Amino acid sequence: MVLASEITPTVELIGITKAYPGVVANSDIHLTLLPGEVHSLLGENGAGKSTLIGILSGMVQPDAGEIRINGKTVRIHSPRDALERGIGTVYQHSLLVPTLTVLDNLLLGVDQGWKLGREMAMARLHELATLLDVEIDPSSIVGDLALGQRQQVEIVRALWRGEGVLILDEPTSMLTPQGAEKLVQVVRRLVSKGLAVVFITHKLSEALDLGDRVTVLRRGKIVGEVTPDELHNKSRLQVTDEVLKMIFGEKSDASQGTSATQLSDTAGETFRVDHVSVKGDGPHPVLDEVSFALKRGEILGIAGIDGNGQKELAEVLAGQRRVDNGEIILEDLSIQHLSIAARQAKGLRYVTDDRHGEGMVGPLSIALNVVLKRVGEAPFWRWSFVRHGAIREFARKLINDHDVRTPHEEVAISTLSGGNMQKVILARELALAPQVVVYNKPTYGLDARTTAIVLARIADQARAGVTTVFISTELSEIVAICHRVAVMYRGQLSEPISVRPGIELQLGALMTGSTAV
């Protein structure tokens, strides 16, 4: 066996520092990536992980520090520099051109010559899709894809040229357990070929399973490391405990439990979806006769592999997409013909999974973003005048309650870390008292502690009588807070079943279609 110190590291980051107004995102960071090793990078929302890998991928210029690649000091001025040095990145937020096809997105920036080599690209795509074991239609427009599918495209793109280093910034947050498992296999294969991989995740078990080495960031500083030896020799429980302490500080309460409360038998039916179908462009309907009925205060989990119609269902419920057939009934009232705004007025809310795109206006302040859906409402407006004081106070309260990491409420929301943006948008929705809420992957991108807070809030809301549709690919979350669960598979929704221990296996079978729906 060779000692680590004898191998030339693929990448060395030395004394990296980057400050933004009001926050030091990275402070004197030292990080070493070795060939054939997966380096897990952990840290709570806003710890500085994305900034650090942004510096390595050329998206962000550091204030100070040195980067060495294969022992040589280099300057990375742009993502192009990084790509040419074999550093491929899957960014936290989708960085694909929504108006172009999958294939054109993959060709973008690669082929600066005259004629595009579309045939060769097809072959390469096929090769990588086989390696990843995913199905990607090269001619579909990226904007039409579900987020999970987009992420698959991005992984393909990162591998397209990435032969030295592969950086994955929360790649599994939008994948199903099966998809994540697949990714793990792919990463293992790549690592065995000598690649160095940086793996950022909020799921501790993944980080420890896949990582050969773990580094933890907190508030821009490295607060701890787990070496391969330690990973080998200590028990999983011990390591988990230590790492959690590193991530959240000494007093960690990340593993607090939440569970669904008993539904009262007298609760009346509030929300019913009756044989709803949506045709879509393809030969198969996007939604095929979807039906379910919910009592007041009930939480229905909708599980399924991404891209089986969950997003479409959510959009249909919210009014963003037209129903071709069927009925949606809220409190004895047909609402399928009502506009988005009219449904909101009736107390129906939708928390989209594309919070980066649909949920916020990037250049506006956090304060304005939290009242975005309440323009004209008291106490934020009075006699059609804005009351900035009230808005700021409300924003400060949300920031406090949800532990949003930001200098203050007046900064542009786009400067927040990915997870902190999610927190703001969720806080905004959770502050309302709706009749029915539809959540699409509400905990995507959140660290363990915030996930627990959010799940608890959703359960609290339900207890107070809010009816909830909870779409998620995380079975553990569904099992934790839902009363009943149904599975989406190819546009069809299975019969909802009551959540009970050990239900995961049954759900898994439904999700892959191995049982007739």
Next chain:
Amino acid sequence: MNGLFSELFISSLVSGGVIAGIPLIYAGLGEAISERAGVLNVGLEGMMLGGAYGGFVGALHFQSTWFGLMCGGLTGMVISLLMVVLCVRLNSNQIVVGIAITLGAEGVTALLHGAIYGDSYPRVPTAHPYAIPLLSEIPIIGPGFFNHHVSAYFAVACVFFVSWVLKSTGIGLSIKAAGDQPHALEAAGGGVHRTRTIAVLSTGLLAGLGGAFIVLVGAGLFVPFVTNGKGFIAIVLAMLVRGRVKWIIVASVLFGMSLSLTTALQLAGVDVPIDLVLMLPFVLIIVVLFAFGRRSYLPAALALPYDREQR
């Protein structure tokens, strides 16, 4: 009313429409390229005017239409360099810079023309038309469409070329990405600034050619403000065709016809107040905007400066 359907009226309408439409094709195509790359080029009128003057000087100096066109294109490109430096590199406001370019070009060309040529209004060498065999022999409309200076056919060729570039080349993809999601272009290893620079320079070149065409093939001489708002019409056309550049040809010739209606009506002996007819293209623009404006396609990052670290 017999005048309106006479052969003379139709053929002069068509031929005048093409002559007036070709500059719109050049400039509209240029604008379409910039817009797809995310740069709203309001300086188009100024670039056309610069090209008109540069082309005029060049043609007089070299006594050649072709050299004149080249000089016109180059002048347009040089002016667009200003836009590249200020808007693409230094992230200034695109609208403000565009207006400044237009106003500046109007002033400078009028001043230079007055100072150098005074009231002599010299004429440039005649641009000889080339009749396309067979096609130009089609009765009534044949000569109108197919008997023009070669640079008119070249404009159409440019449209097809650009359409191909946008669809099938690396730079074409980069241009579309720079307008729709510039961060994605950078993440893929492309350069937003580089792409937008290429796009804006092409716009300058094409607008310059369009301006030079007005003087060298259309009017035969330079007068101040000779472009007469064509740059702005071209901006609207570029937005209306929603990124499908081939439609620029049709739209431009239609607008060209409405522009040339005055002459055609006079030739046909129909008496309509001139001011009314001169208004027509602009009325048409407003009508078209009412009808299709809401469907106009604009790239997501249009007119937004790009900063890599500002996510």
